[in-house]
Amino acid sequence: MKLLFWIFFVFVLNNNEVSMVPLKRDFVPFDEDDRDKSVWFLDHDYLENKYNMFKKVNAREKIVGWYHTGPKLHQNDIAINDLIRRYCSNSVLVIIDAHASNIGLPTEAYYSIEEVHDDGTPTSKTFEHVASEIGAEEAEEVGVEHLLRDIKDTVVGSLGQRITTQLLGLRGLHKQLSDVATYLQQVVDGQLPVNHVIVYHLQDMFNLLPDVTSPELVKSLSVKTNDQMLVVYLASLIRSIIALHNLINNKLANTDAEKKEIKEKESKDKKEDKEEKEKEKKEEKKTAEEKK
Numbered sequence: 001m002k003l004l005f006w007i008f009f010v011f012v013l014n015n016n017e018v019s020m021v022p023l024k025r026d027f028v029p030f031d032e033d034d035r036d037k038s039v040w041f042l043d044h045d046y047l048e049n050k051y052n053m054f055k056k057v058n059a060r061e062k063i064v065g066w067y068h069t070g071p072k073l074h075q076n077d078i079a080i081n082d083l084i085r086r087y088c089s090n091s092v093l094v095i096i097d098a099h100a101s102n103i104g105l106p107t108e109a110y111y112s113i114e115e116v117h118d119d120g121t122p123t124s125k126t127f128e129h130v131a132s133e134i135g136a137e138e139a140e141e142v143g144v145e146h147l148l149r150d151i152k153d154t155v156v157g158s159l160g161q162r163i164t165t166q167l168l169g170l171r172g173l174h175k176q177l178s179d180v181a182t183y184l185q186q187v188v189d190g191q192l193p194v195n196h197v198i199v200y201h202l203q204d205m206f207n208l209l210p211d212v213t214s215p216e217l218v219k220s221l222s223v224k225t226n227d228q229m230l231v232v233y234l235a236s237l238i239r240s241i242i243a244l245h246n247l248i249n250n251k252l253a254n255t256d257a258e259k260k261e262i263k264e265k266e267s268k269d270k271k272e273d274k275e276e277k278e279k280e281k282k283e284e285k286k287t288a289e290e291k292k
Helices: 046-057 077-084 138-146 160-187 195-206 217-290
Strands: 004-010 023-028 031-032 038-042 061-069 092-096 107-115 124-130
Touching: 038 077, 046 061, 077 107, 077 124, 124 160, 160 195
Parallel strands: 061 092
Antiparallel strands: 004 023, 004 061, 031 038, 092 107, 107 124
16 A cells, blocks of 8 residues: 655746745545555545645645655556546656665656557557656755754765766666666567657667777777876875875874973973972971071
8 A cells, every 4th residue: 555645835837837846745545455456545525625724824835746655656546646637737746765775866756648659549648757856945955054064074075976976877877777678578578569659769779879899989988097097096196195194294293292291291390309309408497597
């Protein structure tokens, strides 16, 4: 069973463009049959009552879509989306992976479209991917900046951010290629029909791939890789030398501090001995005067 939520937001429309605004969510009672996913129940009366209550507080809040904890698309999502379109004509479906193990956003956004088939069969509804991102409000960003102000992490920097971004991109590419391979294997096995649009896109993708066997490309890649590795080697060497230099300076500073501390202690001991001797002389002189 998946958890369903409605998505609310403060509606701002300028020239048919929706600006980025804070989203709110509210739980909606939902249940489905584990054996037959086509049997499901959604309490839309609860939604209407909740929406009327929210409207009394803020009339600008509108329903923009819904989301569930997937983590993948389900076969009854189209039917649920058709019901939600009664309240929002262009509803957005967001799938959230609550137990995401990979680095990156655990969300995927979709909207419903009518798919036209080349073989003349009737159109069918399907979901198309929508680009999405997760951000923070200005107040949240200011709070995080205040919390991170006193945290000094030498690892975080432009290089680390670039490597992290490249890692996320490679993982996303690997996931997409795995999905393509799975789809093609299902087409070969006869589990799915051939979609010529997808085949055309794949053909264009392969046509745009570079010829890795070309001597010029191999040479240019080798030269570029060697240049990058040289920069990395020099940076590592310089960093090691600077760290060694700082270590030597720290050792010298500690030695000087120890010598200074020993000298201060010796001078203090000499001063105390001198004061004790003067005190003894005064006592002896005083005793001699008393005897006379």
